[in-house]
Amino acid sequence: MGVNIHGTDRVGDIVTNYPKTAEVFKAFRIDFCCGGNQSLLQAISSRDIKEEDLLNDLRAAAEAPTAEEINWTELRSAELIDYIVGNHHDYLRSALPQLSEYVKKIARVHGLNHPDLFQVYQWFETLRTDMEHHMEKEESEAFPAVLAYEKDPTASNRERLLETLDLLEQEHEGSGDLLKQIREITHDYELPEDACTTFRLTYLKLEELEADMFQHIHLENNILFNRV
Incomplete structure (x- = not known):
């Protein structure tokens, strides 16, 4: 079952639910802390970033096996x-x-x-x-x-x-x-x-x-x- 990440999701919520996506946002120069309240689509609206490419990278990071992490929520x-x-x-x-x-x-x-x-x-x-x-x-x-x-x-x-x-x-x-x-x-x-x-x-x-x-x-x- 794939990870549910969509363009309408809040950037901050994505990182909260899938902490490894923080590295993807850094690579794309998307602010997930101060800009956490904006949706993914809003974050890329004025930038030369393809939504599909970003979503694929985010989903891959979210699905990657990882050591047990703190669930901050x-x-x-x-x-x-x-x-x-x-x-x-x-x-x-x-x-x-x-x-x-x-x-x-x-x-x-x-x-x-x-x-x-x-x-x-x-x-x-x-x-x-x-x-x-x-x-x-x-x-x-x-x-x-x-x-x-x-x-x-x-x-x-x-x-x-x-x-x-x-x-x-x-x-x-x-x-x-x-x-x-x-x-x-x-x-x-x-x-x-x-x-x-x-x-x-x-x-x-x-x-x-x-x-x-x-x-x-x-x-x-x-x-x-x-x-x-």
Whole structure:
């Protein structure tokens, strides 16, 4: 029996139900985290992507044998929050300062020959500052509010919480846009001929950061926040 994935399905729901499809969306440069609410057809409407090709790749990924994975939809909100903080937030708190030094160094050393690196550094520093404030806001305000609402799901509590989550999703979108801009200006992290070891490591770490943030935002926007 084949996997049921259709053009009218929400992108975020596809990744939630079939986690391995995330790699397909990355390959097609389709945003499944901040853009998770759009349908597959909406996601490709303005792009040179054939619906049949994408659906075939998505179905193949969904049907591929895999090791047992976490079913995120079955986790309680408290468990999901613990996972997000303990994995994604802790990763960012370690990776962002380290990457800041790398990006600054390659801009300083290679910026004369590759002036776009100065723009990469500016965008990255904006991303770093935004995410540090964002994570603090989630841990001190939003996540406790989600758990409090589950205990007392009144209409007024829901309305207040939705306002908070809407702001967080707007911030997610801003961070996602910065990641897209960095990828575009680096031509999908294409290394120049004169790239040194630090240059190569920086691009590798930036791609690692991007992948982690996509999964991070997906878990929040399309699963945790969607419960409200």
